[in-house]
Amino acid sequence: MKATPSIPLMVILMMFPQIVETLYSPALPHIAAGFEVPQAMAGQTLSIYFLAFALGVVCWGILCDHLGRRTALLxxxxxxxxxxxxxxxxxxxDWLLTMRALSAFGAAVGSVVTQTMLRDSFDGIALAKVFAYMGIGIAIGPVIGMSVGGLLADLSGYRAVFxxxxxxxxxxxxxCLQRLPETRLDGQLPGSIWSLSKRMVKDGHIWHYVTLVAGxxxxxxxxYLQGPFLFQRLGLSMQAFGYSGVVLALGTLIGSAVNKGLLQRGxxxxxxxxxxxxxxxxxAIGVYFTETHLGFLLPMAIIVAAFGIAIPNLLSQALVDYRDQAGTAGALFGLLYYLLIALGLALVSLTGQLGGSLVITAxxxxxxxxxxxLRSLIPLGSR
Structure with missing residues (x-):
């Protein structure tokens, strides 16, 4: 009989990778000073994080099909x-980068395995509604991470964060050791990774969703990458940057609530x-014109509201045709979009500009x- 995981525990696990990263983000200026590296180089730790995270998504996604969801997550x-x-x-x-990469590799289970367990247990509109709850969890994550991280960084530096x-x-x-059930069905065996990879690479639907999730x-x-340095330029503390997560979380909560309400209305x-x-x-346009003062947080909240609407729908719809190999398909899907995220954030780090980067991405x-x-309007036989 298939076990159904606790939704609150799933929300916490989905929040975990984001808390790990946002708790670390306020420590970036302290890391730059402590290791005597330029701010741009300290910012590259975020790109390293997502690159290792992408590899972790592949590893844990495949392993959860072979070893089971619970074992892989632990x-x-x-x-x-x-x-x-x-x-x-x-x-x-250099050693810090190595540890950050290993940390990200491990944290990836909170994304791919949690999503796989949800796809094991729910489908259709029920799955979309569950992912809407995940979006609310994602809203709370930055508040916890940024607030606690900002406080710790200001009081005790980056070591307290670690x-x-x-x-x-x-x-x-x-x-999880005590309360996490196994959701993989008995006798559910993984198929060929190579065949699945070829199928997904040829699937334009997958590439469309990869681009949107990454963007x-x-x-x-x-x-989270440029914010700490922007707050420095405005003469504000990292604790203030941490508290800015409350504004962003409010935006995400509004977006998630709007998403849930509109889904229920059909x-x-x-x-x-x-x-x-x-x-x-x-x-994004609003941030571009207001980033010289703290008022830029209002249009930034609009962006995270958009995130709260988009991500639950993207994640619930992307792999509807791959339920037979949910873990491995989720791994390959995650690999693609996390590699794009790493590339995008590397470019953002090089520009050093928040507003301009947001406008281009949007x-x-x-x-x-x-x-x-337009692609959806083209008859299938004409593609």
């Missing part, structure tokens, strides 16, 4: 905690994605959505 949490603890004692910036990350992984490991994540994480996911792109472009998202709509 191993990932264990690796994350070990890497966070080791980061406390690294002698150089210690907290280690304790968080240990706590979550203990909870909305770049919009969100550009703030609005189709594609219409919701169009609304999200319009909001994202509006917010324009690309709008173009991708329009192309997807």
């Amino acid at each position: 191993l990932g949490l264990l690796l994350n905690g070990i890497a966070a603890f080791a980061a406390l004692w690294v002698p150089s910036f 210690l907290t990350l280690c304790l968080l992984a240990v706590l979550l490991f203990g909870i 909305f994540n770049v919009l969100l994480f550009s703030y 609005m189709m996911p594609q219409r919701l994605l169009q609304l999200a792109c319009l909001l994202a472009l509006t917010g 324009l690309l998202l709008t173009l991708a959505t329009l192309l997807g709509k």
